[in-house]
Amino acid sequence: MSQKLNVRNITENEYFYGHKACGGCGESLALRLALKVLGDEAYLSLPAGCMAAVSFIYPNMAFKNNAIITPFASTAAVTTGVEAGLRALGKKKPLAVGFAGDGGTADIGIQALSGAIDRGEKFIYICTDNEAYMNTGIQKSGLTPFGAATTTTPAGREIRGNINFKKNMFEIVAAHGITYAATASIGYLDDMINKIQKAKDADGPSYIHIYAPCPTGWGCGSEISVDLGKQVVDNGLWYLAEYENGEFKVNRNPDTFEPVAPYLKRQGRFKHLEESDITMIESIRDQKWEYIRNNWV
């Protein structure tokens, strides 16, 4: 078991710099911190998406690590291919890591991810979830939450934003009997980096789902990304949990939740929501937490 990581003992080395991500980008923060835990031995696979688009602009490469852009659907497949290749060439403990956004994970990439977990190879998959297809211009993904306006689910006269609910990738992945899975948020970085460390130590496939605000897509100030990442946990719309040895565990179980309205109202994507929408969002949150407390705590 590795030592517990914190702001004082995490490395000062940088592995991801000079990239072209927007100010306040939650994904790039998650990726930068994750690499500080994973180190330069990690071989990265990234599909088409923001993190690939901002990091591999020839001739300026932003990764100190080995890194490859994958076909969009293929993050997990390329990741495990790298792992198998390194192992076949004699490397003892290859560290192959996939980084994909919510669309690349929950939509187009879910089949390859499922297949790779099923094969049981040792790899880490990190989903940085900013709740829409940001790189192509903020379209709805399978992880866009109820009520959010995107460019394909705008707040119209007839339909106000996205009327579907967010797919639960953490539990879908856990249902595979994966070795280790966890949720995290860039609002709680200590929690996040220690979960990445656990994934690194896991003897089998592991999955980390990181809540990563996107100021450009969400219509909020770039200075509040980390704060939104905290707020969403404190108001119960996102939970911090782990799946390990076949068991779910909740890392934070607040006695009371902050109200959701202040969180929603700070973001342009929710500004059209009416009182009844907000009440509905809170009631869905409460149902989910009732389930969590009954089954995981």
Place this chain on the structure above:
Amino acid sequence: MNDKFLNGNEAVAYGVLLAKPHVVAAYPITPQTKAVEKISQFVQDGDLDCEYMHVESEHSAMACSIGASSVGARTFTATSSQGLLYMLECLPYASGARLPIVMMNANRAIATPWNIYGDQMDIMYALNSGWVQLFVEDAQEALDVTLQAFKLAEHKDVLAPVVVNLDGFVLTHTYEKVSIPASSEVDAFLPPIAKYDHIMSDEHPMSMCISAGNHQNQGFKQLQHEALFNAEGVFETIEREFSTQFGRAYGGAVDSYRMDDAEIAMLTTGSVTGTARVVVDELRREGIKAGLIKLRMVRPFPTKRLLEVVADLKGLVVFDKNVSFGYEGTIFTNVNSALMQSGKMLKVENVIGGLGGRDIPHHEIKSAYMNLIDKKNSKQVRFSDEEVTA
């Protein structure tokens, strides 16, 4: 060496066994299945020490191959038909990143109508993917070309992925006597894969499959285009080496049969060549100066070699086991372009046949030849059997 009674799929599997790949990633699809089953048997029995990845789709088969090859592993996969189309998106990733992956494709019809039997419609979709395209005529050639394909793909002047095409069922499921080279001899012919500058490694971290903007992108494509042309010459050299060592030769990119004084000829790719060979012998007995051109490499297209072979011909018929709807057979298009470049005026016709495994009988091949003399049928592009039986 020892002889075995094998079908084309198994012959490829023995080629893969002898090539000792580090990684095989494959998904089953008819009529390729026997190849991947045989390879998995080799792995399960401990005869082949490689990582066999049981992927959930052809798209992932190629993606896993890209991952493995990007760190320098010798990598093999196999597919067919809809599977090839499903992985199509990944093919230019492999060729653009200059990854020497080798793939077997069991040529098969494309839906719909659904049909599992052999024609070459599938691989024509991949013609522009940047892969070297080879076609074989029988099981022995399938094994031998599999070994040559690794050497070709990994050659420093090529560094392009290679696909070896076998006609579905006619080759993949027909049994023949196949000579299996000794492993030690193959090791001498096919050394371990080299370490390239452009792969990911601990020593030299690398960014792969990068993005290049509107100014640089074309430069990468031009370099790739030039390298693919090298494949023809390198293939000929590899074949000569192979012939010296194993005593079997196939004639390089364009093989010719009784072409020395031929006045008319047919150009074929794949298994139909066997039938055409018999027809040529028969025509020769009847006093007709017929010959046969077996096109073994479709990308890069061996224009110069083809023009040498057709130099003295009066008539040429191109047999296509595919059709580009609304135009003509794809091989015909390519051959015509080559002829046009030479300025040689030659009577050329296109016969399309064998779609969805439709029989290609001897008499249809013969009448295709005879039409060059008799000109009974004035259509330049036609189906081998014009009766529509749908």
